[in-house]
Amino acid sequence: MTVSQVAAGTWQTVELVGREWERLTLVGRLRDPSVRLLTLTGPGGVGKSRLVRAVLPELAELFGAPSYADLSEAGSPAEAAAAAVRAAGSGGDRRLLVLDGCDHHGEALATAVAVLLHRDESLVVLATGQQPLRVYGERLLPVPPLPVPAPGDDPAELSEVASVELFVRRAREADPEFALTAENGRAVAELCGLLEGLPLALELAAGQLRLHSPYDLLDRLRRRGVTLGGGPFDAPERHRSLAALAAWSCRELEPTPWALLEQLACYPGGFTATTAERIAPADGVLDLLLDRGLVARLPAPPGQSRLTVPEPVRSYARAALADGGREQAALDRRTEECRRLLAAAEPRLAGAEQSRWLDTVQAEHVNVIATLDRLRERGEPEATAAVLLACRLPWLARGHLREGLARADRAAGEAVPEPVRARLLDLAGGFASALGDPVGAVRRQRAALALARPLGDRRLNGLLAARLGAALRRLDDPAGAEQALGPALETLESLGAAGAAVEAGTELARVLLDRGERPRAAGLIDRTVAAARRIGDGRALAGALAVLARTVEDPAAVGQALRECLRLYGAVGERTELPSVLEEFAFHLLRAAPVQQPRAAALLAAAGTLRDGLGAEPDGRRRAELEDALNGLRDRLRPHGFAVARAEGRRLSPAAAVAEALAAPDLSRRAAEPGPAGGQPLTARQLQVAMLVAEGLTNRQIAARLALSEWTVVNHVRQVMRRLGCASRVQVAWSIGRWS
CATH class of the missing domain: 1.10.10.10 (Winged helix-like DNA-binding domain superfamily/Winged helix DNA-binding domain)
Structure with a gap:
């Protein structure tokens, strides 16, 4: 047993990284006269003892030389309790007793501390342990692991994260030539995440850089588990390896x-x-x-x-x-638990509880992957297929596209019944289409339909035909798409397959728009939107609303449809379809509210970043639209303004991008409200003209932008000035600027 009592002044200066808040809080709590027992709690290796030792000099100014007892090596709870009593000494002025390593000593130590505090009102106890002492009046200060970085490779951003800072410091001690770079930044970030920011684990891992590169070390830890060793010989035995x-x-x-x-x-x-x-x-x-x-x-x-x-x-x-x-039985139990969850979630993913169940399945994503691997190890292809098929909507909505495509293709090649193989090929086709590979999507969908037709399942055949039509549309074959989608929609509606009919109706409306048949598309999408509202499928409704926005000409109505679409996608945590809707909203802002050009540039950047993260590619038509919009923004915002807006957009998370879009002025409201000077309301067209005036465009430029005659623009400008009570174009610009 090693139980010592030393004066605080004997401790040398201790370096802390990322513990500024805990340090200030610890000293601040002990300045409070009402605090008699403060316990630092947290997992082993988090640095509780180091934090205490780092603040001992400051505590000496409050209490004089604190008494210190290391109880971590006490042979029994009784020995630990006796050591605490010895270290406490006798009464006097307000003084501090530090009890380090109170783990595993339970009721005996807690009772001793309670008696000491009761007998000596001048005594204050600072304890460390993985769990509270559970003494009346005890205050707790949890010490968590250090924050870990988001995935990335920017050295400047990574170095600001405490776990990375600690890792880099210790890595340089092991290898003075080590530097955080763009080449190794991602591996360092993933190492910090794998080690969950635990300081001892980070220090032990950094010491391994004498032998391995960050990428090699990351691979070894993933394959072999986190079992690092090599701690210093003068450290307590439990701190020499993670296993200990x-x-x-x-x-x-x-x-x-x-x-x-x-x-x-x-x-x-x-x-x-x-x-x-x-x-x-x-x-x-x-x-x-x-x-x-x-x-x-x-x-x-x-x-x-x-x-x-x-x-x-x-x-x-x-x-x-x-x-x-016992490992195989434990893994099998986890596998069955995961399958039970997915079976419960699957029928609830397309109704009013969609958002909650998508969140539930997403939270289990890593466990689902482990379950799929386990089923494959056990040689159960049909069970593997069932899990994959249950993940269709969650993985499409949350952007697990490459993982889904690879696993669906592999499962379709296994020994499974023909109906299952058809559904797996359809699943792979959906992922391929979302990734921007229409050729691969059409190939898989054709194969799926060929397998399903002889089975006589009209609902399955209708659904697969609709998805083939959707893939053909992305392949720029509108005639073939309509030929597949029209009969499929009729079949699905006749069978009462409401969810599948909404999917088919939305895709057919897109085809009609691509062919220039706006009236037919408008009638169909109105029906489809109503059907989606009836079944309560938020994601399907959002997709239909995105198409509805393309069938109307009034800017206010376009904005209204896109806003509802964005709100729904935000609610379900959509990732795959979100980039295209953010882009549509940015195009809408450029047409209807030119003063919102910086926001449009930011939204386009956010959409591009999200696409990159998904590994998805836009189709040729969208790529051309994006290029035109970005070139125009680059010219109008000038290089600096464009670069700033793009940089801001790249930093937006999907949820923040949705919030940024919804923060844009709502034309449907502003067109119906008086201007800031209390004048008459503007129509949507007048508001468009007013915003272009505010941008500094001449009547001729406005006419060219809006495809109007110059005389019509002159009349609109006059009406704007009269309704806003303005005497000049400068006043219009000032009024609109304040209003927006």
Whole structure:
């Protein structure tokens, strides 16, 4: 047993990275006279002891020389309690007792601390441990792992993230020539994410750069699990390797919580409390793991809660499963749990609960991938296919396109029944189409339809024919697309397949628009929008509204349809179709509200960045539209303004891009409201003209832009000036500028 008591002044200066908030909070809490017991909690290796040692000089100014007792090596709870009593000494002025490493000493240590605080009102205790002492009046200060970066390779952005900063500092100590660069930045970012920002893990990994490049080290850790070693000999034994740290963290864990921990370690994407309670229904087991830092909360949207077994405990528990011959059964149990979830989600993905269930399936994405791999290992192609087919809508909506295409193609080549193979080929065709490969999509859809026709399933044949038609439209074959979509729509409507009919109707309306048959397209899409509203499928409704916006000429109506579409896509977390709608909205702004050119440039940049992330390509027609719009914006905004707007757009997340689009002035409202001077309302056309006047265009330029006669523009300008109460074009520009 190593239990020591030393004066704070004997500690040398301790370097901290990314702990400014915790340091200030710790000292601030201890300045409060009402705080008698403050416990730093957090997983092993997070740096609780280092944080305490770093603030000891400041605490000495408050309390004099604090007493320090390291209880981590105490042989028993009784020894730890006795050491705490010895270190506390006798009464006097307000003084501080630091109890470092209070783990595994339970009720005996907690009782001793409670007695000390009760007997000596001048005593303040600062403790560290993976879980609270559970003494009355105890205040907690959680010490979390360091923040990890988003995927990326920009050294300037990465170096601002605390986990990367710590990794780079320790890497330079191991290899003085190491530098964070654009070439290794992505690997360093992924290493920090894989190690979950745990400081000890980051330091041990950085030490391995003497032997491996960041990419090689990342590959080794992914293949072998996070089992780093090589810590300094003067460190406590539990800090010399992650395996030793995990063993320390799990010490004296009883069989029931240990069995639950082993099973939960098989969920690489985390799990819900409901899942954990279904595995181990006994009360308090999950709470115990949470208290000891063996289970941690994951960041989640409001209303959701997800948990995970953090590294290195996860790798340690998986190794114990493998050593004990229990791993295969645990993996099979996780597989069945995931299949049960997908079976429950699939029928709910196209109705009023669509958004919630899409979020649920997305949260389980990593576990779904693990389940697919497990089923393939077990040689169960039909079960693999069933899981893949259940993921169609979630993966299309959330942009898992390349993963979906590769897995669907592979599954279609396995020994599965013909109806299943047809659906898998159709699934692969949908992913190929979304990725901008219409040739590959048509090839797969034709093969799917050829397999399905002899089966006599009219609904399946109608659906596959509709999807073939959609692929033919993207291949720029409108005649073939209409030939496939028309009968398919009739079949699906006659069978009452409302969701599939909405999909087919939306695609047929697109074909009619491409062929210049606007009236037919308008009538069809009006029906389709109404049908989508009836079934409550938000994603399908959004797609139909995007087509509806192309059938109307009034700018206010166009904006209204696109806004509702964006709101719906934002609600369901859409990724695949979102870029095209952001682009349509940007084109709309350029036509109807030229003063919004910087916002349009930002939205086009956001759409492009999202497409790049998906690995998708726009079709030839859209590519030409984008090139024209960007060239015009580059000319009008000048190089600097264009570059600034584009840079801002590239930084927008999908949700932020939707919010940015919806923040643009709503023409449908402004056309019906008086101007800022209290004048008469402007019509949509007058508002267009007024905004072009505000941009500085002459009547002739406005006429050319809007395809009007110059005399018509003159009349519009006069009406704008009269309704806004303006005496000059400058006043119109000022008024519109304030209004927008």
